[in-house]
Amino acid sequence: MDLHNPTPAILFVALILLAVCIALFALFQRAKGAASSAVELARLKALELERSLADQKVLTERLIDLENFTALAELTSGIAHELNQPLNVTKMICQGTLHDIQKNRFSLEDVKRDIPEIVSQMNRLADIVAHMRVLTRPRGKMSLEKMDITLPVNNALQFITHQYKSHKIDVQLALATGLPYIKAEPVRFEQTVLNLLNQSRRRIESSDSTLRKITLRTYTAVDGREVVLEVADNIPVLSSELPAGAGADLFLAGCQRTVTAMEGRLDLEVRPAEGKVFKVIFAAVAQPPAAEAGKKELSP
Numbered sequence: 001m002d003l004h005n006p007t008p009a010i011l012f013v014a015l016i017l018l019a020v021c022i023a024l025f026a027l028f029q030r031a032k033g034a035a036s037s038a039v040e041l042a043r044l045k046a047l048e049l050e051r052s053l054a055d056q057k058v059l060t061e062r063l064i065d066l067e068n069f070t071a072l073a074e075l076t077s078g079i080a081h082e083l084n085q086p087l088n089v090t091k092m093i094c095q096g097t098l099h100d101i102q103k104n105r106f107s108l109e110d111v112k113r114d115i116p117e118i119v120s121q122m123n124r125l126a127d128i129v130a131h132m133r134v135l136t137r138p139r140g141k142m143s144l145e146k147m148d149i150t151l152p153v154n155n156a157l158q159f160i161t162h163q164y165k166s167h168k169i170d171v172q173l174a175l176a177t178g179l180p181y182i183k184a185e186p187v188r189f190e191q192t193v194l195n196l197l198n199q200s201r202r203r204i205e206s207s208d209s210t211l212r213k214i215t216l217r218t219y220t221a222v223d224g225r226e227v228v229l230e231v232a233d234n235i236p237v238l239s240s241e242l243p244a245g246a247g248a249d250l251f252l253a254g255c256q257r258t259v260t261a262m263e264g265r266l267d268l269e270v271r272p273a274e275g276k277v278f279k280v281i282f283a284a285v286a287q288p289p290a291a292e293a294g295k296k297e298l299s300p
Helices: 007-074 076-102 108-136 150-166 186-205 250-261
Strands: 145-147 170-175 182-184 213-221 226-233 265-271 275-283
Touching: 076 108, 076 150, 150 170, 150 186, 150 213, 182 186, 182 275, 186 213, 186 226, 186 250, 186 275, 250 265
Parallel strands: 170 213
Antiparallel strands: 145 182, 213 226, 226 275, 265 275
16 A cells, blocks of 8 residues: 555545445344334234233123123022012902902992002012113113112112022121212122122032022221122132132123222132132212111111
């Protein structure tokens, strides 16, 4: 290289710099391509995850619907019993009136007394049918309202009491009076109560226990800031039955989803020597009116 003529040296350095630039550009393009591939892969994974979550949501919602309709199907005996009572009363009144007419003992005073009873029984039938329509209608937007936690419990019990008696299952109540109000959706809460009762009943019927008992209990917790409903069976839990958690199966996941949407939570407490206890927990939002706070406790 001619030191007195710097041109070749400059050209040599320029070529080296050009080569370095080309190499850097190639590396940049490769990195850009890799980054684009990574972004696209991440996008596809996100879409796949989103679809999976959507599918899981649909599956859970269908499971909830299936469980609700299964619970209603299992209430057939109880519903038939509730419908038969007003029908039988009305039938007896009408047969008595017809018999009096045939025997020339017809009394207008008796009719005036009997007709209000017939109307009352028909209103009872209408209430039962209307309630069943509400329970079976498609789920709409969640609408929470302030309520007594025992209301959906009593509504659920009116249909299952006769059925559970026929299955020789003793339903024991320990419902506290004067509890603070909660915020929930009455129909969906009632469906949840029915589903939890049916889960307990299935455990009992799958066992060989002669003492068959389900206990429903309400009380306050956390210094009155929470209101709790417990649904407990009395069947000891086998070690093979112990779950990983309250959301270990799809049924509980579905129930949890419903309760969570009502701003509550569902816990499962496993007492190996005693049984399983479902706990539905809501925040206390208001004290009940004085008249309701003094209501009598429900007898078992």
